[in-house]
Amino acid sequence: MEYSVSAGAPAPEGEDPLKLTLLEKAGLEAEIARLDRLRALFAAQNVSLTLRFPSREAGGAVVFSADTYMAEAEQAWNTHFFALDPFEGLPPEQVCSIGDVTSTKRWRQSEVYRDYLRPLGIEHILALEVHHPDGAQCRLRITRDAETGDFDQRDKAN
Secondary structure (H helix, E strand, O other): OEOOEEEOOOOOOOOOHHHHHHHHHHHOHHHHHHHHHHHHHOOOOEEEEEEEOOOOOOOEEEEEEEOOOOHHHHHHHHHOHHHHOOOOOOOOOOOEEHHHHOOHHHHHHOHHHHHHHHHHOOOEEEEEEEEOOOOOEEEEEEEEOOOOOOOOHHHHHO
């Protein structure tokens, strides 16, 4: 298994960024284990959990569970493709798949699918967003390849 934890906030003055990264990773071991269990439960290609905080200074973090970690793919998402997230504006606590937010034809013609997800072998996505009253957001994304198949109602109920 490969894991990535990337934080958007700079290290506080006087703190060692590497030390903070190691502490963040240690503190997220339980979350990574949960993502691994979700990945197995959903026969998923990968699972990501994105945390966004209400202020620019706080930044955000992304935690992945996948067989292979690709730094270039993460960089491409963070610098361009995040703005094309088909689930942007998803109502909180509503589980949705791609088919719930767009047609198959539009999905396959979209830039995010064509230029980012398809080359990574990602065909299907299940999404959930949770919003905290203080403005923080948590975005869960579970992906599958074409061979594994789309998510069904049972998956959405889990």
